[in-house]
Amino acid sequence: MAWCAHHLRRLSDHAVALLTCGGAVRWLVCAGTLFVSGCDGVQSTLSPAGREAERIADLFWWMTVGTVVVWLGVIGLTLYAVRARSEARNERRDGLLIIGGGVVVPTVTLTVLLVYGLAMLPPLVAPAPAGSLKIAVSGEQWWWRVRYQPPGGEAITLANEIRLPVGEPVQFRLDSPDVIHSFWIPSLGGKMDMIPGRVTYLALHPTKTGVFRGACAEYCGTSHALMNFPVVVQEKEEFARWLAQQAEPAQPPADSLTARGQELFLADGCSACHTVRGTPANGVIGPDLTHVGSRLSLAAGTLPNEPDNFRRWVAHTTDVKPGATMPAFHMLPHEDLRALAAYLKGLK
Numbered sequence: 177m178a179w180c181a182h183h184l185r186r187l188s189d190h191a192v193a194l195l196t197c198g199g200a201v202r203w204l205v206c207a208g209t210l211f212v213s214g215c216d217g218v219q220s221t222l223s224p225a226g227r228e229a230e231r232i233a234d235l236f237w238w239m240t241v242g243t244v245v246v247w248l249g250v251i252g253l254t255l256y257a258v259r260a261r262s263e264a265r266n267e268r269r270d271g272l273l274i275i276g277g278g279v280v281v282p283t284v285t286l287t288v289l290l291v292y293g294l295a296m297l298p299p300l301v302a303p304a305p306a307g308s309l310k311i312a313v314s315g316e317q318w319w320w321r322v323r324y325q326p327p328g329g330e331a332i333t334l335a336n337e338i339r340l341p342v343g344e345p346v347q348f349r350l351d352s353p354d355v356i357h358s359f360w361i362p363s364l365g366g367k368m369d370m371i372p373g374r375v376t377y378l379a380l381h382p383t384k385t386g387v388f389r390g391a392c393a394e395y396c397g398t399s400h401a402l403m404n405f406p407v408v409v410q411e412k413e414e415f416a417r418w419l420a421q422q423a424e425p426a427q428p429p430a431d432s433l434t435a436r437g438q439e440l441f442l443a444d445g446c447s448a449c450h451t452v453r454g455t456p457a458n459g460v461i462g463p464d465l466t467h468v469g470s471r472l473s474l475a476a477g478t479l480p481n482e483p484d485n486f487r488r489w490v491a492h493t494t495d496v497k498p499g500a501t502m503p504a505f506h507m508l509p510h511e512d513l514r515a516l517a518a519y520l521k522g523l524k
């Protein structure tokens with residue numbers, strides 16, 4: 177939401193600048209700025225941070241150039257047809273123009289663009305080289321189950337956040353237990369459907385570090401628009417440290433408030449759906465919460481990771497995410513909610 181508000185504000189700033197500009201040149205400069213400023217950001221196919229996204233952005237720009245050339249040709253011919261004096265016309269030349277402009281130019285332009293686009297497909301769907309980091313992602317209603325399979329290591333189950341090492345290819349294995357979702361990190365590459373009863377694959381190769389945003393790109397139910405995830409691309413060593421830390425069990429509660437929170441977590445039934453490794457909580461219906469306090473967002477990219485938001489999520493779940501299968505625990509006393517929020521936030 178913050179991201180959208182930020183872009184809307186910027187867009188409206190540019191729109192105001194556009195309206196107050198005088199003269200055709202300044203108008204064009206302003207329009208160009210408005211157009212290009214819409215291309216950056218954490219979720220833009222036109223601001224690529226991965227090899228696959230670079231190819232897709234190239235295709236977009238070549239398609240745009242092709243479109244502009246065809247459009248200018250059509251407008252030029254229209255102006256010629258309207259303005260040319262009838263006695264200046266010559267049947268033979270008109271015939272050549274119709275064949276040339278109406279058949280040859282579109283056929284050549286579209287064939288070139290088609291061949292260019294089709295040639296791009298094999299590298300975009302090719303698997304990552306053997307030995308690459310493998311990540312299995314399952315689309316749930318409405319969150320992401322993420323399982324890292326480091327080469328030669330044990331699988332680590334996480335949720336709702338993906339971290340990747342820069343400059344390394346990654347192989348994603350995608351599926352869904354019930355409805356169709358689509359896994360998409362626009363800054364890194366194209367989207368891939370997650371289909372119940374089928375497994376699909378996607379290889380990505382991030383080239384820039386940074387925090388990006390992934391989203392579900394296929395309508396999957398009430399909270400489809402609230403099913404996102406931060407994607408953090410890090411230096412290789414930093415990523416290795418992060419993954420090793422995520423593989424560890426949860427730290428024991430640090431103080432009496434978080435200890436009370438853990439007691440409530442186990443007593444109130446949270447552990448039937450959620451796992452916190454290192455504790456008796458081993459449910460697998462909902463997201464793994466072993467290190468939930470270290471994630472950048474809550475509820476699959478819906479809320480910033482803050483203690484108040486943990487409380488809000490636990491007490492008003494379906495207000496935050498309509499249709500969520502987790503029941504709202506609004507009946508819990510304020511002090512209990514505070515202890516639960518402190519415990520969850522403390523799971524770093």
Ligand code: CUA
Pocket residue numbers: 315318356357358392393394395396397400401403
């Ligand atoms: Cu999942 Cu839309």
